[in-house]
Amino acid sequence: MLFDNDRDGSGTIASVLVPVAVPGPYTYKVPPGLAVCPGTIVRVPLGPREVVGAVWDGMPEPGIDPRKLKAISHVYPAGPLDADMRRFVDWVANWTLSPPGMVLRMVLRSEEALEPEPPVAGVARVEGAAPDRLTPARRRVLDTMQDGFAWTKSGLAGAAGVSVSVIDGLVHQGVLEIVSMSASPAPPAPDPAYNAPALSPAQAAVATGLVAAFDRGYAVSLIDGVTGSGKTEVYFEAVAEAVRRGRQAVVLVPEISLTAQFLKRFEQRFGVLPAEWHSEVAPRRRARVWRGVASGDVRVVVGARSALFLPFHELGLIVVDEEHDTAFKQDDRVPYNARDMAVVRGHLAQFPVILASATPSIESRVNADLGRYTRFVLPERASGGALPELHAIDMRRDGPERGRWLAPALVAAMRETLADNAQSLLFLNRRGYAPLTLCRSCGHRFQCSHCSAWLVEHRFRGRLVCHHCGHSEPVPQACPSCGTVDALVACGPGVERIAEEVEALFPQARTLILSSDLPGGPERLRREMKIVEEGGADIVIGTQLVAKGHNFPLMRLVGVVDADLGLAHGDPRAAERTFQLLAQVTGRAGRFSGGGKGYLQTYSPDHPVIRALLSSDSEAFYAAEIEARRVAGLPPFGRLAALVVSGPDKPATEGYARAVARAAPPDAAVTVLGPAEAALAMVRGRHRFRLLVLAPRQFDMQGYLRGWLSRVPRAAGGLRLQVDIDPQQFL
DNA sequence: AGCACGCCGACT
DNA sequence: GTCGGCGTGCTC
Numbered sequence: 059m060l061f062d063n064d065r066d067g068s069g070t071i072a073s074v075l076v077p078v079a080v081p082g083p084y085t086y087k088v089p090p091g092l093a094v095c096p097g098t099i100v101r102v103p104l105g106p107r108e109v110v111g112a113v114w115d116g117m118p119e120p121g122i123d124p125r126k127l128k129a130i131s132h133v134y135p136a137g138p139l140d141a142d143m144r145r146f147v148d149w150v151a152n153w154t155l156s157p158p159g160m161v162l163r164m165v166l167r168s169e170e171a172l173e174p175e176p177p178v179a180g181v182a183r184v185e186g187a188a189p190d191r192l193t194p195a196r197r198r199v200l201d202t203m204q205d206g207f208a209w210t211k212s213g214l215a216g217a218a219g220v221s222v223s224v225i226d227g228l229v230h231q232g233v234l235e236i237v238s239m240s241a242s243p244a245p246p247a248p249d250p251a252y253n254a255p256a257l258s259p260a261q262a263a264v265a266t267g268l269v270a271a272f273d274r275g276y277a278v279s280l281i282d283g284v285t286g287s288g289k290t291e292v293y294f295e296a297v298a299e300a301v302r303r304g305r306q307a308v309v310l311v312p313e314i315s316l317t318a319q320f321l322k323r324f325e326q327r328f329g330v331l332p333a334e335w336h337s338e339v340a341p342r343r344r345a346r347v348w349r350g351v352a353s354g355d356v357r358v359v360v361g362a363r364s365a366l367f368l369p370f371h372e373l374g375l376i377v378v379d380e381e382h383d384t385a386f387k388q389d390d391r392v393p394y395n396a397r398d399m400a401v402v403r404g405h406l407a408q409f410p411v412i413l414a415s416a417t418p419s420i421e422s423r424v425n426a427d428l429g430r431y432t433r434f435v436l437p438e439r440a441s442g443g444a445l446p447e448l449h450a451i452d453m454r455r456d457g458p459e460r461g462r463w464l465a466p467a468l469v470a471a472m473r474e475t476l477a478d479n480a481q482s483l484l485f486l487n488r489r490g491y492a493p494l495t496l497c498r499s500c501g502h503r504f505q506c507s508h509c510s511a512w513l514v515e516h517r518f519r520g521r522l523v524c525h526h527c528g529h530s531e532p533v534p535q536a537c538p539s540c541g542t543v544d545a546l547v548a549c550g551p552g553v554e555r556i557a558e559e560v561e562a563l564f565p566q567a568r569t570l571i572l573s574s575d576l577p578g579g580p581e582r583l584r585r586e587m588k589i590v591e592e593g594g595a596d597i598v599i600g601t602q603l604v605a606k607g608h609n610f611p612l613m614r615l616v617g618v619v620d621a622d623l624g625l626a627h628g629d630p631r632a633a634e635r636t637f638q639l640l641a642q643v644t645g646r647a648g649r650f651s652g653g654g655k656g657y658l659q660t661y662s663p664d665h666p667v668i669r670a671l672l673s674s675d676s677e678a679f680y681a682a683e684i685e686a687r688r689v690a691g692l693p694p695f696g697r698l699a700a701l702v703v704s705g706p707d708k709p710a711t712e713g714y715a716r717a718v719a720r721a722a723p724p725d726a727a728v729t730v731l732g733p734a735e736a737a738l739a740m741v742r743g744r745h746r747f748r749l750l751v752l753a754p755r756q757f758d759m760q761g762y763l764r765g766w767l768s769r770v771p772r773a774a775g776g777l778r779l780q781v782d783i784d785p786q787q788f789l
Numbered sequence: 790a791g792c793a794c795g796c797c798g799a800c801t
Numbered sequence: 802g803t804c805g806g807c808g809t810g811c812t813c
Contacts, residue, residue, distance in 0.1 A: 074801080078802055084801035105800040106804060122801060163802080391802090 071127065073118050075147075076104055076111040077163035085118035087129040094130065097138030099172055103128045110166050111159070112139055134172040136352055139165065140371055142407040149406065150399055153785060156392040164367045164392065170341055171348035180208040180239035181225060187233045195220040196228060208237050242346070244355035248328035250298035255291050255327065264434040265295035268412060271432070272299055272374070275408040278401055280381075280426045282418050282676075283436030284445060285645030289414045290320075292436070293377050294327050296412055297358060301328075305374020305409070306357050310396055312385035312606065313337070313362040319609065324360065335361030335368065363388060363396030366403065374409045376400040381413035381422060382638050383606070397422075398785050405789045416645060417638040420631075420687075421784045423680050430786055439649075446616065446647040446654035448672050450663040457659070463551040464559055468617045468657045472560075476567055476596055480614035480651065484556055484599045485643045487623055489525065489573050491517035491555050492548030495533075502539035516575070517554050523575075553599050556619060560597055572600035605642040611650035616643060621658035621668060633686070637667045637679050644671065 072094055073083035086102050088094055098113040108131060139147075147165065151158035166172070183203055189196050195218075202218040203209065215222045228234045257265060264281060271277040283289045293309075300307040311320065313336055324332050333347045333356045350356030352369045359365050363386050366376070378386065378397045386396040397413065404411035413422055413431070426433035439445065451457070451465045458465050464472075464484075472482045492515045495504045504513040506524035513522035515533060523530040536543045548555070557571050570586060587608050590598055598604065598613075624636040640658070648654020660668050666686070670679035 071801095076800080078800070080800070086801065102801085104803090107800095109800095109802090119801080126801060128801065160802080 071118055072130065073114045073116050074100060074102055074111045074130065075114040075159050075162050076102060076109050077159050077166065078104065078109070079157040079160055081157060082119065083114040083116060083158075085122055085127055087127050089129050092130060092133050094133060095138060097140060097144060099134040099137040099139070099166065100130045101132035101134070102130050110134075110169060110172065112137070112144075112162055112166070114158075115144060135174055136172040136349065137369065139369055142373075142403075143369055145406050146399075146403050149402055150392065150394060153399075153402070154392050154394050160392050161367075164364060165369060167364070167367075168341070168345050168348045171345035171352075175242065175346065175349060177238040178210060178242075180210050180237050181214060181229060181234040182208040182237045184232055184235050187231075189228060189231050189233050193224075195224045199224060199228060200233075208239050210239070245333070245350065246330045247357045248297075248301055248324075248330055248332065250301045250328070252329035253327055254295075254298070257291065257295075258288070258438075258440060260436055260438065261288050261292050261440065264292050264436060267432065267434055268293065268296040268410070269299045271296075271410040272303060274410070276405050276410070278404065278411045278413065278425075278431040280418060280422050280431045280433045281412060281414040281436065282423075282426075282433055283414070283416060284439065284674075285416045285642065286439040286441060286443065286649045287416070287436035288440035289416075289436060290323060290379070291327070291440070293379070293412050293414055294324070296375060296410070297377065298328070300375035301357055303374060304372065306351070306354070306359075306370050306372045307375040307377070308359045308361065308365050308368070308370070308373065309377040309379060310361065310363060310365060310386065310400060311379045312383035317608065321360065324358075328358070332358045332360040335359050335365040337362065337364075363394075366396050366399055373403070373407060375412070376404055376409075377412045377414065379414050380606070381415045382417055382419040383415075384635075402785055402789065417641045417676065419638075420634050420680065420683060421786075424684070425784070425786050441650070443648060443650075443652050445674050446644055446656045448644055448656040448658065448674065450621075450668060450672055451657055451659045452663050453659055453661045462559060463556060463619060464563070464617070465657075465659055468659065469563060471615055471655060471657060472564070472597065472617065475615040475655075476564060478614070481590070481593070481595065481610065481612045482597045482615040482617065483604060483610070483613055483643075483646060484560070484597065484617045484619055485601075485604060485640075486551065486553050486556055486599070486619040487602045487639065488514075488550075488552045488620075489516075489575050489601055490514040490523065490552040491558075492550055492552055494549040495522065495546055496549060497537035497539060497542060497545050498547050499542035499545040500537060500540035502537055514552065515548055518576070551619065553601055557599050560599065564597065567596040568594065569597045569599065570595040572598055572604050574601065574603055602639060602643075604646070605639055609649065610646055613646050614648055614651055614654050616647040616654070616656040618643065618656070618658045621660040621671075622662055622665070625662070625665060625667060633667050633683055637670065637676075637683075640667075640671055641676070 070088040071085050072088050074086045075083045084102075084104075086100075094100065094113045096113055096115050100111055100113060101108050102111055143165070147161045148158055150156070151161045154161075183200075183206070192200075198218040199214065199220055202214060209217070211222050211225050215225055218224075225234065229236060264283075268279050268281075271279055281289050281292060283292075297307045297309065309332070321331055321334070333350060335344070335347055339347070347356060347359065348368060351359060352371070354372060359368060361368075378400050381397050388394055388396070397419075401411050401413075415422075418426075422431065423433075425431045449467075451467050453465065456465055456467060475482045494512045495515050496502060504522055505511070506513055506529055511524055513531070514525055515521075516523050516530075519530075521530045521532055533546070537545055553571050553573050557569055560567070560569050570590065572583065572586060572590070574583070576582065583603075586595075589595055590610055591608065591612075593612050598610075604610075618640060621636075621640060624632055624639070626632070644656040644658075646654075647656050658668060658671065662668060663672075666682035667679065670676065670682065
């Protein structure tokens with residue numbers, strides 16, 4: 059904010075939010091001649107360096123020694139951030155108990171974007187000049203340039219089918235000259251009328267409902283549609299409506315599914331590729347998208363969760379695809395859930411938000427049941443194909459012989475599928491060869507020295523790996539405890555072990571493992587996904603990454619090797635996660651090739667999650683799960699739940715966690731999970747302790763946590779809270 | 790003595 | 802988040 063307090067000649071001052079973990083804006087002098095307003099993006103000195111910040115709303119903190127004030131050193135041409143954006147930053151900061159500057163940092167992550175796009179060097183014709191000899195290559199270049207525009211060297215070389223040296227030669231001769239090309243032209247806008255699809259009656263009804271939401275300002279729609287029901291086509295109609303209304307739109311997708319396939323579908327519908335925003339976009343391109351979003355040249359962005367913090371001025375729609383996906387959660391720095399913050403942003407700026415999933419999260423279902431969201435159901439596949447027929451294999455009765463992991467019934471189905479030249483998918487959410495290794499002689503179990511989780515054998519790499527902290531060591535010849543040689547046994551299966559069994563059963567089949575940790579990285583993974591997609595593999599063995607994003611058109615059979623995995627451990631969302639994962643995985647079968655089959659190997663065929671999966675009845679699952687939470691004394695999700703995660707590996711940390719548990723109000727259910735349970739419960743985190751607080755609806759969790767935080771001595775060092783509360787009731 | 794490393798506090 | 806200051810402990 060600006061303050062005209064020039065009465066004493068000291069000049070104006072402004073509040074500036076700086077990208078550091080301080081509680082609020084700092085005060086700076088505005089040098090004469092610089093024009094700033096709330097939202098202006100500025101560079102300011104901070105300690106020994108200069109940082110990028112933004113002029114912010116609010117009174118400067120009183121009691122700052124005026125002699126201490128430094129001056130804004132630069133005003134960026136980008137921006138200013140509008141009032142909606144500033145309110146959003148403040149809201150997210152308050153909600154996540156994070157310093158507002160740290161949230162602002164997420165908005166201003168591309169420093170390159172803050173300056174205008176630097177001009178690029180190009181070549182243009184010199185009026186009247188002709189080359190000494192007109193070779194065929196030179197002719198092609200000059201023909202290509204008949205439009206009279208300037209070209210970049212490489213662009214021209216590509217278009218004319220010559221090498222850059224031909225162009226250099228023409229420059230040398232004075233036929234072409236190096237010119238400075240101004241910023242690239244605005245990308246073509248998506249055309250809502252380009253290729254409107256023929257929607258089924260059910261899809262059309264949903265599309266109409268989504269479009270109608272635009273007249274209500276803020277409204278949240280939940281599209282609950284089985285895999286293959288055409289959710290994407292349907293919400294594209296809402297994107298089209300936003301574009302028609304002159305608004306910008308953003309589609310948030312879990313990072314993993316930001317695939318070429320998805321972008322191509324967008325192009326088929328709208329005639330142009332959308333702007334992309336995620337961590338793999340190169341800095342230059344990133345900067346261009348940021349500037350385009352701010353200037354309004356970019357109308358639609360498809361991106362990962364961080365796209366939510368782009369500086370839109372005319373945002374009129376957010377779509378969150380696969381809204382249940384945990385990739386929308388950021389666990390480090392500012393811990394936020396992009397799905398919830400999307401709803402908040404829609405609320406603050408009064409525009410519609412669409413959440414889409416085949417397996418909505420419990421909280422979104424509850425919010426729909428309570429009437430906060432409008433739920434649209436797409437119960438059938440758009441192709442008219444049936445959902446896969448699912449069977450349980452009771453491993454207690456019909457399991458495989460000792461030392462094998464695939465039941466006879468599943469093997470028979472694989473054989474049949476193979477004979478039909480179709481693909482099978484074996485799903486096991488466990489990387490490596492075996493999850494536990496022990497010594498046959500003395501019973502020693504290999505445990506991680508850093509975090510007490512079991513070490514997982516990775517036979518291809520010849521190492522024992524901790525999946526919790528990443529530590530790894532070579533597989534020893536002798537037992538480190540009793541010294542017996544060659545006495546180590548692998549217990550239980552991982553994908554590598556399943557592959558071994560498949561290769562023994564079907565030596566002639568083309569078998570492929572899809573697992574995130576195989577050598578070759580994401581590049582190889584993409585290649586292999588493509589191989590599967592094109593039919594280059596018969597049997598695919600995959601971890602959870604096969605559940606997401608990619609479509610496998612030839613997949614006809616899915617075998618879940620261990621359907622119970624993930625149902626047992628301490629995470630209160632274990633059942634929900636398992637249901638979502640297995641529904642997504644089995645939904646891969648027969649999605650494009652007509653009928654498909656799925657087998658669930660389980661020791662607990664009567665578990666509500668397994669039963670709901672078998673009957674393809676997600677209603678049964680939601681009812682059972684909500685009831686189970688009620689019986690367990692947990693408040694219904696979608697109301698209030700908080701996770702407090704404490705970070706560093708310090709004895710004091712556990713003490714603080716237990717102290718907050720004791721201080722909790724009587725009607726809040728508070729659980730402290732120790733390191734082992736936390737390791738199981740948090741797949742990706744490296745948290746040593748985890749405090750789970752479940753509080754009833756009317757309880758001010760934010761205030762409680764803030765009060766508690768203020769009492770934690772600094773000595774707790776780096777203690778971090780992760781708040782996982784559905785913000786619905788506060789909107 | 791010289792410096793690598795970790796911890797802590799300040800940053801307007 | 803990033804920097805500098807300062808203490809500890811190790812090496813030339």
